[in-house]
Structures are given as structure tokens and as C-alpha cells.
Amino acid sequence: MTESVINRVAAGGPVAEGTIRFVRLGRSESLSLAELARRAEVLAARLAELGVGRGDRVGVMAANCPEWVLLDLALLRLGAVTAGLEPHKFEPGPRLLAEYGLKLLFTDGPADGPGVLPVSEAGRLADRPGPARPVPPAHYGPAEPTALKFTSGSTGRPKALAATAGSVDSSLRAVQQMFAHGPGDDLFVFLPLSLLQQRYWIYSALCFGHDVTVSTYEAAFPALSQARPTVVMGVPAFYEAARTHITGQAGDAGPKGVAAAARRLFGDRVRYLWTGSAPASRSTLDFFDGLGMPLYEGYGLNETCIVAKNHPGAHRPGSVGRVVPGKEVLFDEDGVISIRSTRPVAYRYAYAPPGESERTFGPDGLVRTGDVGRLDEDGFLWIAGRADDAVVLDNGRKILVRPLEEFLRNSPAVEECVVFCVHQTRLVAVVAPSGEVPDERAIVRRLAEAREVFADDERISKAVVAADGFSIANGLLTSQFKPRRRRILAAFQAEIDDPSGGLHAT
Structure with a gap:
């Protein structure tokens, strides 16, 4: 029987050689994976x-930090369940503990009330002098939950899944088979650790002996050059921003300057x-591939974890890869x-509106x-x-808007866009420009190019420019940087409905 990654991590050893580094704005600290495991055992x-x-369920609601990782590993050893909570979606306090059945809540926000502790307390507990009675490591069955995993839905109360140990094991084994992470690798993680998959790379480091660097989205660019990773885990919006940064820094220096x-x-x-x-847009995939940094797309949901992935030896740009084992x-x-x-993440939501499961x-x-979607002849x-x-x-014709959106996003003037249908008669794009000053001429030019590529029924009648863009802060992107369509529609409804406003292709 294949060894369980989760049970190996919970046991705290044998720990492979390697280092974990935490890089934040103005700060950096490193410790060996063996020391990380030792401190987690004490905690x-x-x-x-x-x-x-x-x-027991213990909530962690904090930005990426060493204490986040220590808490997650300590809870695995106890056989407890980590509830990763995004700070902007929840308010710490007794009501939150009661709502999700939390024994404790660690937060980097206000820590008032019974059961609510500052996340820094986890570090102090791990380093507190005096003997601690050892805790025998828990052993998880495949169907037992290790984490309470919240969705990044666009509206309403976030749904939650009690994610099973078997689903984590299955995903990590599939990834290791495709990419063979090991000594010499350094995996760069900057998305929130409240997203369970980001914690996979900590587990991978402990089991397979590679380094891992943990940063934050805000510190990602300066941290990258400092860390010099071999693998970067990011969403398409990050790579679009990186591409813009690289081409801006290169100026007119040509391909060598871009490299x-x-x-x-x-x-x-x-x-x-x-x-x-x-x-990810095809132009961004091609850009990084041309730099010798292949950008491999994959596919999965909170409810399924990884389903398909491109990888070395099986890479078809534009697809999301071949279906993984299991x-x-x-x-x-x-x-x-x-x-x-084979190993489901869950069989229903732990928390969701009636009928959602x-x-x-x-x-x-x-x-x-x-x-x-579809599977091609090569799988x-x-x-x-x-x-x-x-x-x-x-006229009864059904149109998928994603190809239109991807075509518009391939313009350097467009960072993100969402296409809506008005009164079943015309298509309107809401465009987040890529620069501080929208390049309206380039946007209009792209609309005209779309008219040449797509059928008459797929013509976009106009573009509404969201001058402030889409962001997590303004509520128009999810924590995984996906557009919140309903909120975008509500925010720009008047401009979408106004036939005379916006930018029109000539």
C-alpha cells in the first residue's frame, strides 16, 4: 500500500533535508525542515x-507567516482539523467560533473574547521553555478530514468542505509523479495559506526533501529575486502582472533585454x-515558454482538487493537461x-445553503x-x-463568452475583462485596463479585431472601461483573482445598459 503523505507529515519524521524560508516586506527568516517539524511537535x-x-477544529485567520505553518502541522499531529479563514471574509469573535464549531481561533486581527488568540501566540507556545508532554502522532484514515476548506464564491456566505486525507494524498502523489520535486528544488508560495492547496507544498517539502519559500502577494516580486526558486505557484493574474513588469523593465532592449x-x-x-x-491567455503562455520558463496550466476545483495538469513530456498549450490518476x-x-x-475531497458541503450539496x-x-469542455484524441x-x-x-443561438474574453485579454491594453449579454441582443465587455491610464485606442482596436475573428452573433457591441480595475480590495476579484461576475455586473449596470456610452469599434 502506498504510504500516506498526510500520515508521514503528522508523524513529524523522518524529515527530509531542506529549508523553509519566510520572506515578507523588509523581513526574511529561514529554518530547516527538521527544526520546523520539531517546533510543530512542541506546539x-x-x-x-x-x-x-x-x-477538534481550530481556525487560523492570518496572513502567511511561520505561525500559520506551525499551527497547521501541529494540528495534523493532533488529528485535529485546520480551518483556514480569509481575513476579509470573516470577523473574528465568539460568533465565528460558534458558527463553525471552532475550539480556538488564531488571528493577526483583533484577538478579543474567549477562545480567540493572537497568531503570534502559536510561536510563543512552540518556544515556551519547560517540558511538554509528547503527543503521539495521529493516524488519518483516507476518509477522515484534515482541513475545513472554504470556497471563494462570489456572493453570500462561503461554502465549506471537510477535505479528506485521502484526497490530499492522491493529489500530492499525482503531482510528484509528474514533476519529481526533490533536493535542489525550491517551491515559491505566495497565495494565502488559508487555501488548502498552498499548504500542499509544505507537506511536499517535508516528504520529498526540497526547499520551500513562503511569501505574500504584496511581497512576491521582491521575494522572487531574493529566493531564486525553481518552481513558482501562481494564478494567471500574477503572470500577467509579471509579464507587464518584465516587458516594462526591458523597454526597447529586444529579446535579450526581455530575458x-x-x-x-x-x-x-x-x-x-x-x-x-x-x-491563462495564450499570449502569456507563449511569452514564458519563449523565455525557457514553461507555464503549465491545470484544472481543478475546491470540490475535486487537481483533475488535470500539463507537465514535462505531456504539454499542450491552451489545454489544461491530461487527467491525473485517480x-x-x-x-x-x-x-x-x-x-x-477514487479519493473524493468530500461527499457534500459541511456548510452551505439548503440544496447546494x-x-x-x-x-x-x-x-x-x-x-x-472536451477531451481530445490524445487525452x-x-x-x-x-x-x-x-x-x-x-435568435436562440447559445454563445460561450470565454473565448471572447480570452481574445480581448490578449491585448496588452487589457488586464482582465468580462462579457455580458444585454437583453439577449448584444454583447458588452467590461474591461479592466492594464495601465493606470487606459489605452482606449488599443481597446477599440481590439474590439475591431474581434469583429474580424468571431461570427456576427459573437460581435461585442462596446466596451465599458473599469478605470480602477478589478481587485480583491474593491470586491471585484475573488481571493484567487477570479472576476466576480455578479458584482461586476451590478457595479457597471448603468454603463452596460446605456447604448451610447462606452467604447465602440469603428
């Missing part, structure tokens, strides 16, 4: 003294870049995808994704868009 004993035991600017940003050791969560992709008559897993989950953990999966994002015109 587990201290948490046990506070009454935390097997099956030099890329090395200054990413360092000189990158063997590949990882992306998912949203589609996953089966099924299609209905409209091409809508469902996923069956039944809409998403089928028998035996089958997950209805709502995505439309590569292609995603055409969301079934919900298909618009039906008054």
Missing part, C-alpha cells in the same frame, strides 16, 4: 494542554511555472463536466463542475467555459 503538545484533541529582465525578477533557476484557478472526467450531452474521484454532489462523491482536457456563462441570444 502540538502545548495545544493539547489547552484542550485541543482529535477531531535579462525575466531573470532579474524570477532569478536564474526556474524550471517551470505552475498556474490554474482561471484560464480522477475520471465525464460529460453530459451538452459537454458539461462531472468528476469522479445536492446540486453539486452526486452519488459516491461525483462532482458536477458546471464547466463545459488532453480543454475547457470552453462555464455552462452558466453561456448566453442565449433572442
Whole structure:
């Protein structure tokens, strides 16, 4: 039987050689993986003294930091469940503890009330002098939860999944088979550790002997050049921003100047870049591939974890790769995808509005994704868009808007865009410009080019420019940098409906 990664991590050893580094703005600290495991073991004993035991839920609501990692590893040793909470989505306090059944909550925000502790307390507990009674490591069965995993949905209360140990093991084994991470590698992580998959790379380091660097989105660019990673884990929006930065730094220096600017940003050791969560534009994929930094897209959901991934030896740009072992992709008559897993993440939501679990989950953990796609003759999966994002015109024709959005995003003037259908008669794009001053001429030119490429029914009548862009701060992007379509529609409804406003192709 294949060894469980989760149980190996929970046991705290044998720990492979390697280093974990935390890089934040103005600060950097490193420790060996062996020391990380030792401190996590002590913290587990201290948490046990506070009454935390097997099956208890403990919330962590903080920016990426050493204490976040220590808490997660300590809770795994106890057989407890880590609830990763994004600070901007929740308010710390007794109500939050009661709502999600949390034994304790560690936060870098206000820490008032019973059961709410500053996240820095985890570091103090791990280093507190005096003997700590050792805690025997927990052993997880494949169907037992290790984490409470919240979705990044665009509206309402976040749904939550009790993610199983078996699903984590299955995903990490598939990734290791594709990419063979090991000594000499340094995986760069900057997305929030509240997202369970970001914590996978800590587990991977402990098991497979590579380094890992943990930063934050705000510090990512300066941290990259300092860390010189071999692998970067990021969403498409990050790579779009990196591409803009590189070309801006290169100026008119030509291909050699672009390559030099890329090395200054990413360092000189990158063997590949990882992306998912949203589609990357073909121009961005080609840009990094041309630099010798292949950008491998993949596909998965919170409810399924990784389903497909491009990787060395099996890479088809524009696809999301071949289906990984342990996953089966099924299609209905409209091409809508469902996923069956050997080790499901969950069989229903732990927290969700009535009926939501039944809409998403089928028998035996089958997950209805709502995505439309196809498998090609070589087994590569292609995603055409969301079934919900298909618009039906008054002539009965159904149009998927994702190809239109990707075409517009391939313009250097466009950072992000969302296409809406007005009264089933015309398509309107809301565009987030790539610069502080929108290049309206370039946007209009791209609209005109779209008219030449797409059919008459797919013509975009105009573009509404979101001058302040889409961001997490203004509520128009999720924590994984996906556009919040409903909020964008609500924010620009008046401009979308006004036939005389906006930019029109000539």
C-alpha cells in the first residue's frame, strides 16, 4: 500500500533535508525542515494542554507567516482539523467560533473574547521553555478530514468542505509523479495559506526533501529575486502582472533585454511555472515558454482538487493537461463536466445553503463542475467555459463568452475583462485596463479585431472601461483573482445598459 503523505507529515519524521524560508516586506527568516517539524511537535503538545484533541477544529485567520505553518502541522499531529479563514471574509469573535464549531481561533486581527488568540501566540507556545508532554502522532484514515476548506464564491456566505486525507494524498502523489520535486528544488508560495492547496507544498517539502519559500502577494516580486526558486505557484493574474513588469523593465532592449529582465525578477533557476484557478491567455503562455520558463496550466476545483495538469513530456498549450490518476472526467450531452474521484475531497458541503450539496454532489462523491469542455484524441482536457456563462441570444443561438474574453485579454491594453449579454441582443465587455491610464485606442482596436475573428452573433457591441480595475480590495476579484461576475455586473449596470456610452469599434 502506498504510504500516506498526510500520515508521514503528522508523524513529524523522518524529515527530509531542506529549508523553509519566510520572506515578507523588509523581513526574511529561514529554518530547516527538521527544526520546523520539531517546533510543530512542541506546539502540538502545548495545544493539547489547552484542550485541543482529535477531531477538534481550530481556525487560523492570518496572513502567511511561520505561525500559520506551525499551527497547521501541529494540528495534523493532533488529528485535529485546520480551518483556514480569509481575513476579509470573516470577523473574528465568539460568533465565528460558534458558527463553525471552532475550539480556538488564531488571528493577526483583533484577538478579543474567549477562545480567540493572537497568531503570534502559536510561536510563543512552540518556544515556551519547560517540558511538554509528547503527543503521539495521529493516524488519518483516507476518509477522515484534515482541513475545513472554504470556497471563494462570489456572493453570500462561503461554502465549506471537510477535505479528506485521502484526497490530499492522491493529489500530492499525482503531482510528484509528474514533476519529481526533490533536493535542489525550491517551491515559491505566495497565495494565502488559508487555501488548502498552498499548504500542499509544505507537506511536499517535508516528504520529498526540497526547499520551500513562503511569501505574500504584496511581497512576491521582491521575494522572487531574493529566493531564486525553481518552481513558482501562481494564478494567471500574477503572470500577467509579471509579464507587464518584465516587458516594462526591458523597454526597447529586444529579446535579450526581455530575458535579462525575466531573470532579474524570477532569478536564474526556474524550471517551470505552475498556474490554474482561471484560464491563462495564450499570449502569456507563449511569452514564458519563449523565455525557457514553461507555464503549465491545470484544472481543478475546491470540490475535486487537481483533475488535470500539463507537465514535462505531456504539454499542450491552451489545454489544461491530461487527467491525473485517480480522477475520471465525464460529460453530459451538452459537454458539461462531472468528476469522479477514487479519493473524493468530500461527499457534500459541511456548510452551505439548503440544496447546494445536492446540486453539486452526486452519488459516491461525483462532482458536477458546471464547466463545459472536451477531451481530445490524445487525452488532453480543454475547457470552453462555464455552462452558466453561456448566453442565449433572442435568435436562440447559445454563445460561450470565454473565448471572447480570452481574445480581448490578449491585448496588452487589457488586464482582465468580462462579457455580458444585454437583453439577449448584444454583447458588452467590461474591461479592466492594464495601465493606470487606459489605452482606449488599443481597446477599440481590439474590439475591431474581434469583429474580424468571431461570427456576427459573437460581435461585442462596446466596451465599458473599469478605470480602477478589478481587485480583491474593491470586491471585484475573488481571493484567487477570479472576476466576480455578479458584482461586476451590478457595479457597471448603468454603463452596460446605456447604448451610447462606452467604447465602440469603428
